């Protein structure tokens with residue numbers, strides 16, 4: 237039975253906690269933390285087996301647990317990831333954009349080796365990472381076009397300096413085109429998937445991102461194209477947004493839960 241601590245008790249964290257409680261895989265949720273006390277209290281109230289709410293995020297990995305599951309924000313990753321590994325615990329990260337900072341990536345990668353621990357990055361809201369991983373050495377171009385309803389893009393840092401008013405968009409409009417590095421910094425809660433592609437493929441300076449605000453869609457759609465000596469791969473994922481957080485796709489949550497199931501089970505593992 238694996239012991240799990242959860243950092244972030246929002247839309248994703250809540251559904252991860254409920255999946256653990258469902259008993260479909262051998263795990264128990266023992267400790268949780270959220271910067272919002274209301275969020276952690278609300279989550280615990282939904283559970284029968286009540287985890288302890290700790291006072292600060294560093295107290296998650298000082299407990300006798302196996303893994304810390306992050307479902308909070310890039311800032312949370314920057315704050316706690318290293319101490320989780322130093323405390324000799326595994327870590328699963330959903331706010332993957334934090335790892336596009338090369339110094340953070342290198343420090344965490346070294347710490348995994350030093351402390352013999354693993355960081356898990358689920359496929360999140362996309363599919364196809366297995367194929368792209370396999371052709372990495374033959375990859376020549378990699379791009380992603382993400383289309384979301386304007387309400388799923390609201391609040392992004394991008395709008396602090398842009399003239400674009402999401403409320404005035406009445407047909408599908410490309411609002412950003414650039415590198416994954418820029419996209420992840422300007423849309424930190426929208427395009428972690430571009431960080432995943434960057435890390436598995438050509439890096440964030442050579443991964444191209446287009447973001448489309450489309451008032452006529454009810455999906456979070458990611459269209460990925462990869463070309464190279466191996467041939468060409470295209471993937472289109474039309475995601476239903478989560479009911480509580482339209483920025484986050486249902487698939488991202490299911491992917492986090494599936495990664496945890498695999499982590500907790502001794503079994504045949506299928507896929508690359």
Ligand SMILES: NC(=O)C1=CN([C@@H]2O[C@H](COP(=O)(O)OP(=O)(O)OC[C@H]3O[C@@H](n4cnc5c(N)ncnc54)[C@H](O)[C@@H]3O)[C@@H](O)[C@H]2O)C=CC1
Pocket residue numbers: 243244245246247248249269270271272275293307308309310311312313315330331332358359360361362424425426428429481483484485488
């Ligand atoms: N890898 C992927 O494909 C995807 C990743 N995500 C990311 O997963 C994360 C969780 O997503 P949701 O649950 O939908 O978001 P949410 O906004 O519903 O919940 C996030 C929770 O984390 C808490 N939080 C934020 N910063 C924190 C910090 N520094 N310390 C402690 N708590 C903090 C908030 O108070 C909130 O309760 C987000 O960063 C999101 O961008 C979301 C979708 C896809």
Ligand SMILES: O=C([O-])CC(=O)C(=O)O
Pocket residue numbers: 360361424425426427428429430456475483484485486488
């Ligand atoms: O859930 C999605 O569709 C994608 C997302 O928010 C992210 O990559 O951060």
